Amino acid sequence: MTPQANPDGEVRPVARPAERAWTALLRAHGAATRRLSGSLQAEHGLTLNDYEALSALARADGRRLKRIDLARGLSLTPSGVTRLLEGLERAGLVRRASCEEDLRVVYAELTEAGVARLEAASCGHVGSIRSLLEERLSEGELEEVADLLERLPGAAESGSAAGDTSG
Amino acid sequence: MTPQANPDGEVRPVARPAERAWTALLRAHGAATRRLSGSLQAEHGLTLNDYEALSALARADGRRLKRIDLARGLSLTPSGVTRLLEGLERAGLVRRASCEEDLRVVYAELTEAGVARLEAASCGHVGSIRSLLEERLSEGELEEVADLLERLPGAAESGSAAGDTSG
DNA sequence: CGTGTACTATTGAGTTCGCAAGCAAATGTA
DNA sequence: TACATTTGCTTGCGAACTCAATAGTACACG
Numbered sequence: 001m002t003p004q005a006n007p008d009g010e011v012r013p014v015a016r017p018a019e020r021a022w023t024a025l026l027r028a029h030g031a032a033t034r035r036l037s038g039s040l041q042a043e044h045g046l047t048l049n050d051y052e053a054l055s056a057l058a059r060a061d062g063r064r065l066k067r068i069d070l071a072r073g074l075s076l077t078p079s080g081v082t083r084l085l086e087g088l089e090r091a092g093l094v095r096r097a098s099c100e101e102d103l104r105v106v107y108a109e110l111t112e113a114g115v116a117r118l119e120a121a122s123c124g125h126v127g128s129i130r131s132l133l134e135e136r137l138s139e140g141e142l143e144e145v146a147d148l149l150e151r152l153p154g155a156a157e158s159g160s161a162a163g164d165t166s167g
Numbered sequence: 168m169t170p171q172a173n174p175d176g177e178v179r180p181v182a183r184p185a186e187r188a189w190t191a192l193l194r195a196h197g198a199a200t201r202r203l204s205g206s207l208q209a210e211h212g213l214t215l216n217d218y219e220a221l222s223a224l225a226r227a228d229g230r231r232l233k234r235i236d237l238a239r240g241l242s243l244t245p246s247g248v249t250r251l252l253e254g255l256e257r258a259g260l261v262r263r264a265s266c267e268e269d270l271r272v273v274y275a276e277l278t279e280a281g282v283a284r285l286e287a288a289s290c291g292h293v294g295s296i297r298s299l300l301e302e303r304l305s306e307g308e309l310e311e312v313a314d315l316l317e318r319l320p321g322a323a324e325s326g327s328a329a330g331d332t333s334g
Numbered sequence: 335c336g337t338g339t340a341c342t343a344t345t346g347a348g349t350t351c352g353c354a355a356g357c358a359a360a361t362g363t364a
Numbered sequence: 365t366a367c368a369t370t371t372g373c374t375t376g377c378g379a380a381c382t383c384a385a386t387a388g389t390a391c392a393c394g
Contacts, residue, residue, distance in 0.1 A: 017309035018297040022199070024316035026219065029196040030242025031321025032189070034382090047350080052193065068372055075197025080351050082374055104359045104372045126186060133185040136318045142184035148312045149191035151303045154198025201352085214380080235342060247381055249344055254380095271342040271389045 036128050044121040049074060049084055051125060054093060054118040057110040064097060064109035075154050081108075093117055203295050211288040216241060216251055218292060221260060221285040224277040231264060231276035242321050248275075260284050 037048045046054070056073050057063055065073070071081040085108050088094040093114035099105035110118075133142055204215045213221070223240050224230055232240070238248040252275050255261040260281035266272035277285075300309055 016293070016297065017306050017313060018300040019293060020313035021300060021304075021309045021316065022296045023219075024313045024319075025192070025196055025199070026215075027242050027321040028316045028319040029192055032192070032319065034242065035320070037382095048193075049350085052190075066372080075194050075201070077352055078373060079353080079375080083351070102360070102372085106373070126183070129189045130183065130185040132320065133188060136320070137188075137315060139184045141315055142188045145312065145315045146184060146187035146191045148304060148308055149188065149195045152191075152195040152199065153202070153299065153303070154194040204352095216380080233342080244382060245343060246345080246383080250380070269342085269390070273343065 032132055035132060036125070039128055040121065040125050043124055044117070046117070046121055049076070050088060050093075051118070051121060053081075053084055053088065053108075054110065054114055055122075057094065057108060058115065058118055062109075063115070064107045066099070066105050067108055068105075070108055088114070199299060202299060203292070206295055207288065207292050210291055211284070213284070213288055216243070217255060217260075218285070218288060220248075220251055220255065220275075221277065221281055222289075224261065224275060225282065225285055229276075230282070231274045233266070233272050234275055235272075237275055255281070 033048060040046050040048060040051055044051075052074055053070060056070060057065055067081050067085065068078060070076075070085075071078050074081070074084075076084065085094055088108075089096065091113075092111060094108050095111050097107040097109045099107060137145070200215060207213050207215060207218055211218075219241055220237060223237060224232055234248050234252065235245055237243075237252075238245045241248070241251075243251065252261055255275075256263065258280075259278060261275050262278050264274040264276045266274060304312070
């Protein structure tokens with residue numbers, strides 16, 4: 001890896017660990033996303049975020065989540081979640097449920113069809129993920145990546161998304 | 168391998184290393200992207216990919232790259248690159264240059280204005296990246312993440328993107 | 335030389351997502 | 365009670381992508 005071939009190089013090539021890590025993250029995400037998205041879309045008619053949303057809901061207590069919490073868990077904005085769930089609701093995979101205690105809140109709740117669809121997609125999708133990742137990295141290394149990446153912003157909320165909804 | 172076939176409500180979250188790593192990658196990317204994109208856009212009028220493109224061009228031999236190589240290096244489609252460069256060309260940051268040896272090829276070449284703009288943005292952007300990442304991870308850990316992530320698909324092409332595609 | 339296949343780049347159409355703005359409900363202050 | 369602020373959600377609009385289709389070019393093969 002020889003980043004700099006600069007004739008009159010004022011521009012500093014990527015070299016610092018942080019920058020290397022960032023670039024690698026960008027590229028790994030781009031490549032993996034495109035690959036996984038393709039097969040998920042083709043085989044089950046779901047986007048990556050559709051799947052992630054369904055999956056987050058399935059893991060949640062009562063199989064439902066406040067939309068705002070879903071947004072945080074998915075690293076999306078509230079508006080992104082509205083649009084995302086629009087499609088899922090239209091497909092009958094998710095339904096809306098109001099919250100008695102806070103009328104501002106709308107729950108996104110997995111339907112039976114949603115559970116079924118997720119289960120149908122799950123095996124193949126997880127298989128794709130595993131083959132993509134395990135092809136190049138050992139289990140131990142994967143764990144290491146996961147540990148490290150989970151300490152970055154964005155991962156923090158994910159664990160509590162299903163529980164912390166005190167509003 | 169179904170992540171959550173738990174009738175009695177005992178939530179079994181995604182656990183396999185590959186899945187954990189994938190989820191963490193997704194979230195870290197989403198959160199970091201949004202944060203960095205915001206400040207880059209606000210301070211320099213560049214998107215993340217604008218910056219990455221400029222940066223890749225700056226590192227390349229002769230400060231220019233075939234569009235197809237740029238696409239691979241950025242994990243974008245050729246069409247995505249056409250659109251991306253459209254804006255950069257309109258802004259005078261990049262110009263087109265034809266290839267004598269292969270008339271299909273169009274080079275994207277950094278202009279002086281492009282170099283200047285990149286340099287102006289570089290310091291702040293790199294600073295944002297570093298503070299975002301180094302806030303939570305040590306240098307050694309960052310290096311580890313980079314090493315691991317670079318072994319994933321998508322990173323492989325980056326090294327040769329600046330060079331030759333005659334393969 | 336002509337033909338078929340592969341490759342580079344662009345364009346049209348459609349999708350996804352964020353920002354800004356706006357509404358409704360909750361919360362704080364007096 | 366009255367009013368300001370914050371929070372959750374939705375919508376208009378625009379930006380950035382992708383896919384499919386298209387045109388021009390390169391190259392191997394007969």
